Amino acid sequence: MEQVIRIGMDTSKSVFQLHGVDALERPVLIRKLQRRAVVPFFARLAPVKVGLEACGGSHHWARTLSALGHDPVLMAAQHVKAYLRRGKHDAADAEANCEAMSRPRTRFVAVKSVEQQAGQMLFGVREQMVRRRTQLSNAIRGHAAEFGLVAAKGLAYVEPLLARVAADDGVPALAQELFNMLGEEYRATCTRLAALEKKLVAHYRQDATARRLAAMPGVGPIGATLLGIKVGDATAFRSGRDFAAWLGLTPKNHSTAGKTRLGVITRAGDEMLRQVLVVGATAHIQQVRRGRIPASPWLAALLARKPPKLAAVALANKNARIAWKMMVTGEPYRCDQAGSLAPASPPSRPS
Template structure:
């Protein structure tokens, strides 16, 4: 919207990038007021010309939550939309993708009455998620470092049993052993790799300390961590990622948001279900599935209703399906626990409306 525009914009679609931000503004009748590119440092000044309450919608990106917080502070109705929900509204289709068309598609998608938007994360949520992202990167770097050490040792005919613990126990001895054919340069190189491994362990320990502190400070994290298969890391990630669980109408909707429900290819009244959709937050979904694996593998040691259900499902459908099913069940239980403010009870038996407790 330009300064001389007479009709105020009621909805603006924004396509974000590092240097240029494309805006597409329309009035109450859907008439296009402007579709222009703005320099990044001039975006907020342009938005200041919009009327209070104007809807400004942008796609999910690395800076979307930052811009949304800034726009809400200005009195605008800032919202975030997933890219896969806006893409079908691009008038030029898949072959007409550019910044202007993307901004127009975002603006059009936001006008749909049943459109789903991404909740805007707070600074505290994003700060904690920084720890989680760093921790995941450090884990990958540590695994690469350990595999690199193993590969270099094999170049000199030295094989070590699987597992980082086994390598840690024998690495110093191998580097001091003069019987193998490693020369001084190879030993110095492996010493440097060993120092990198230790440094990565220190960084990981720092991340774990931050997550443990978050658990101690936040009662919601402690409540979520009581579930079987959701430890301190998963609980912290869930609270930081979701924030307010009441944004979901039910536990089933929360599980669907995480991508733990099957894809549908149904037609003519015949249901056809496939693999899970894997939509939503991949990191949180991965944590839920990894936690469910440990529960499934140890279910035979417990007698609570969930463990008995998991064992029966494992015998009937296999352990892979049992793992995903338990992850979905944990997502539903997590929603119920967090929205009702109750403690997790592994012996709780849920009943459908109208059903009676068995005697």
């Protein structure tokens, strides 16, 4: 077999398709492997660059291939699709991976460690618990309203509503039993969510980068911890603007004939991270408008001419850029008079 310089690999649960080329870009390796045969095959193969789509299980395989001496790269599926020819099948997907990874403008996804993936799992499970708690509280409210029992908005009123239902003789025994089931599940979900919050706080306290990022207005411990987990190596981005664009916080460009037209934000990239940054910025602006905290001159000028929701997205964009600089340089957060990250002072020379 000719010397393989690059391999595109299409992964699945049980079948893996390989497409390798030599230095002349000729296909010299087209092979299908069962899952159990992947590691032995690459263990015998000379070190080579391997391209995979960033999908389920891809980070595990990237770590495995790296441990075997290879150079794995991960690519977003939408970037690989442009190189997919003819119909979609395993062989075509592997060929598209091999082609996409060779292009100089292809952007790769940083391989996450097992610790980073555990942190992502923590946030994902927490988000599921929050959604489940909301579903249960809405179900309790909706069913109680059918029996003439209503409560004010807010989670603080769910338990009093359940107590009123239990004390109401007009609610049939079957409905009482069902309300008890919903109440037990609601309390169990709240207990699990509180335990997850403690784990999140513990993770935040152990992460020096997250503690520095939390000093930014509108970020807080949750946003700071999520930034540290999701981003990984911030040096993969050339600038803060590129980082904000990766998060989908920059406007769409519809420019033509020399006329610049900017639209809504792209909303590309990681939805959870973007949502946390925007929600945090919204909460910060609410505190400013209520007079509880002072606003930076930049934010005050922005709120004077733009609606609060647009200002929240702008603040999230600004925070993302500052966060990138802090992660790259290791600087602490320092706010100057314009509300921007102050430049680092040069170190003093020893006398």
